[in-house]
Amino acid sequence: MPSRFLIIGSGFSGAVLANQLAQYSDCHIDIWEERNHIGGNCHTSRDEETGIMVHRYGPHIFNTDKKEIWDFVNSFIEFHPYVHRVKAMHNGKVYSLPINLLTLNEFFNKTFTPNSAKEYLDGLGDKNIIEPKNFEEQALHFIGKELYHAFFYGYTKKQWGCEPCELPASILKRIPVRFNYDDNYHNNIFTGIPKEGYTQLIGKLLDHSSIDIYLNRKFNSCENVNEYDHVFYTGPIDAYFNYEFGRLGYRTVTFESSVYIGDYQGVSQMNYCDETVPYTRITEHKHFAPWEQHKKTIIFKEFSKETNKEDIPYYPKRLKVDKELFNLYRNKAETLSKISFLGRLATYRYMDMHHVIGESLEFSKLFLESLNSENLRPVFPNMEK
Numbered sequence: 452m453p454s455r456f457l458i459i460g461s462g463f464s465g466a467v468l469a470n471q472l473a474q475y476s477d478c479h480i481d482i483w484e485e486r487n488h489i490g491g492n493c494h495t496s497r498d499e500e501t502g503i504m505v506h507r508y509g510p511h512i513f514n515t516d517k518k519e520i521w522d523f524v525n526s527f528i529e530f531h532p533y534v535h536r537v538k539a540m541h542n543g544k545v546y547s548l549p550i551n552l553l554t555l556n557e558f559f560n561k562t563f564t565p566n567s568a569k570e571y572l573d574g575l576g577d578k579n580i581i582e583p584k585n586f587e588e589q590a591l592h593f594i595g596k597e598l599y600h601a602f603f604y605g606y607t608k609k610q611w612g613c614e615p616c617e618l619p620a621s622i623l624k625r626i627p628v629r630f631n632y633d634d635n636y637h638n639n640i641f642t643g644i645p646k647e648g649y650t651q652l653i654g655k656l657l658d659h660s661s662i663d664i665y666l667n668r669k670f671n672s673c674e675n676v677n678e679y680d681h682v683f684y685t686g687p688i689d690a691y692f693n694y695e696f697g698r699l700g701y702r703t704v705t706f707e708s709s710v711y712i713g714d715y716q717g718v719s720q721m722n723y724c725d726e727t728v729p730y731t732r733i734t735e736h737k738h739f740a741p742w743e744q745h746k747k748t749i750i751f752k753e754f755s756k757e758t759n760k761e762d763i764p765y766y767p768k769r770l771k772v773d774k775e776l777f778n779l780y781r782n783k784a785e786t787l788s789k790i791s792f793l794g795r796l797a798t799y800r801y802m803d804m805h806h807v808i809g810e811s812l813e814f815s816k817l818f819l820e821s822l823n824s825e826n827l828r829p830v831f832p833n834m835e836k
């Protein structure tokens with residue numbers, strides 16, 4: 452008898468898992484997706500008016516250092532090379548991000564060499580902070596007050612809705628500082644964007660005769676799912692437990708779109724770093740597909756706010772209280788059987804696509820091994836307590 456599995460959610464974690472289970476075990480898989488499309492927040496579709504491929508839930512650039520993950524995604528669809536270049540607006544002037552030699556020269560009105568820039572920045576960093584414990588300390592330690600306030604303080608306050616000193620240092624570690632003119636926003640070896648969007652990739656992952664997808668099918672943890680041998684949940688873990696210990700903190704994003712003729716800002720992403728501007732950034736999606744030609748252009752202003760019941764959770768805040776709350780949910784989840792929790796929302800972490808895919812591949816392997824052995828079924832992927 453084939454096993455019957457239920458996967459809640461069709462983002463990358465659910466789709467990669469379904470793909471692996473369908474390929475490597477004798478099973479039937481139902482996927483319940485509460486939205487009217489697959490792909491979770493990576494969903495892309497063409498805008499009707501302009502024909503431009505739009506990243507519906509904000510920009511997604513695929514980047515990884517792991518060749519096996521790059522090869523895995525490229526085995527399903529075609530990626531186009533794409534280097535993400537971001538500009539930052541501060542006090543009415545445009546700068547290059549991440550902070551690089553051009554940014555430093557323009558900001559301080561100097562003509563630094565790589566070595567002199569490094570020396571200068573070393574002098575600006577607050578060396579009284581030995582081990583930075585939060586976002587603000589991390590920034591002050593490495594780049595000093597002026598750059599921090601110009602590019603990070605306002606943006607971060609708008610983005611996360613709290614003081615940067617309340618946030619973990621790890622958020623800032625995502626962004627490099629460079630002492631050359633390299634303005635690639637990412638540091639990874641492999642980077643690109645799917646030629647026909649991410650939803651095509653998710654569709655290919657799920658294209659298997661053992662997989663049935665049910666759209667507009669919301670999961671409710673009270674309902675009876677006993678007919679399944681195992682359930683994999685990729686939604687928010689606090690929602691699974693009906694928020695019984697309280698709500699985990701998330702920021703959500705809303706978008707204001709406009710269509711123009713030609714090119715609006717000349718770049719795919721312009722960050723607005725000052726607190727006086729209500730949005731965090733403007734993305735112009737035709738620039739995510741420079742291999743295409745479009746007469747019109749569509750732009751999105753992004754606004755960040757606290758997540759209410761009906762909002763889509765985007766960014767896990769992971770404040771101290773959230774981490775404590777998550778641990779309560781995690782401990783409770785670990786007492787359950789026949790259910791696993793996987794992905795960004797179920798494990799409450801700020802993860803990029805390549806992390807999610809890599810972890811889902813590893814988790815699938817663990818789970819498949821447990822099917823053929825006495826091993827306990829994994830409840831969570833391997834992650835720090």
Ligand code: UDP
Binds near residue numbers: 622623722724
């Ligand atoms: N950040 C900032 N200013 C910027 C860009 C980023 O302060 O111009 C901070 C902000 O706190 C943000 C974090 O760095 O949440 C990570 O930035 P990234 O661009 O990786 O965010 P994402 O694209 O995931 O929203």
